[in-house]
Amino acid sequence: MSTSGQHQFRYTQTPSKVLHLRNLPWECNEEELVELCKPFGKIVNTKCNVGANRNQAFVEFTDLNQAISMVSYFASSSEPAQVRGKTVYIQYSNRHEIVNNKSPGDVPGNVLLVTIEGVEAGDVSIDVIHLVFSAFGFVHKIATFEKAAGFQALIQFSDANIASEARNALDGRSIPRYLLPEHVGSCNLRISYSAHTDLNIKFQSHRSRDYTNPYLPVNPTAIEGVVQPALGPDGKKKEHESNVLLASIENMQYAVTVDVLHTVFSAFGTVQKIAIFEKNGQTQALIQYPDVTTASVAREALEGHCIYDGGYCKLHLSYSRHTDLNVKAYSDKSRDYTIPDSSQLAAQVPPTAWQNPQAAMYPGNEYTVTAAMQAQVAGGQVPSWDPNLQAGRQTFVSTPSTFPGQSYTAPPVPGYAPSALPTGSSPLTQTSPVAHGAASMGITRPGVSPNVNIHGSSSPAPGSSPLLQANPLSRNLVQPWSQLNVRPEGVSPPGHPPYYGQ
């Protein structure tokens, strides 16, 4: 008489050693599942927090009879199966084994990866996140970031037990409404484990916090994402100064390598770090000085000037929002000069290492946030460039041998008066970066050129070591002068004589 008489249930009930459990309480974890099921046999695998509501689970016994005994028992029992007082419905799974029980995000650790669904980054403050997660124990560090997956946060606890409690309690739940702006609708938390064990927070900011280190400097201007200065209401650039310069390189017909940039920008002070990246098809670079003053001088001096003569590689400089770059110490695209002997790493670092430098650290679903991680775990100090985007520009970055032969001129070295340079006295003088570079600078911005005005005409003798550092052909900045006479194959001498501007 029932309509289901000749119908099977939508989900077949043929016995399987895998059982499907539903109506589980949201708190349910693996241990509770095992407690419920182990009287009937040995459990070889489980999967909990399944389904949209995370209230289903699978349990796999070693053999079919054990699963059958459990289903049979509760089918005839007056006491339903329960977890924490909640009735659990048990049936045979329509599969015969549990696959992929543990995704990387399920491997417990002391750091949680929290995705806050349905909100924009600005809707949930780091203080709210801190408040919510502090209910389970001392929160050591928080780093937030925004990616395709949504607004995410890494929450570091002292140990995996506390992290686990927080995850079990909060996964799938919402941040209380009263903690959120009114316009926010639902706001579900999706929580998995991060592979990280210790976040590297460099600044206290609205994006990242280290609660273990109250003396960590505050970086009030660290704003995620956009590197370029924001536009003010009047449409003019709102520039706040920074010790890090953002250089956009226009008309980049010639290679602009880390070494070239280091040479150019070192004229104004110690360059700490450099990172080159592509943005919207344009090459950009971040150059970090120890202080704002140095950066400011460099910016004023170099803005609008060309690295190479003929209008090539014109620099446009602005202040980055970043204050401390998190770059690979030695790669094609970045350099950290604050690390001793970084140049020695050259031979040891595979050329492709930078392309996915932290891949091993970001298994599974964290993969999608790698770029943001590099930025935000470091405290929001790095723009969210994707190193992988830099493929395909090898023509410009490989070696000096790819310079167009006849038109090569070397980059400038501000700080030495062009007039002090010898011309034609040696093969090298014609390629002198000082000569051409200074000329280029002088032409582009007469009177502002740092090489003339800042350091005056107190030039060193030709051939002294600063000149070496200017030569982009030099792969190694400490290369002895004599070695520079041996040009890399394929690099032609300059096609035009040195030009000395005023």
Place this chain on the structure above:
DNA sequence: AGCACA
């Protein structure tokens, strides 16, 4: 309260 994962 009704089947994951790739």
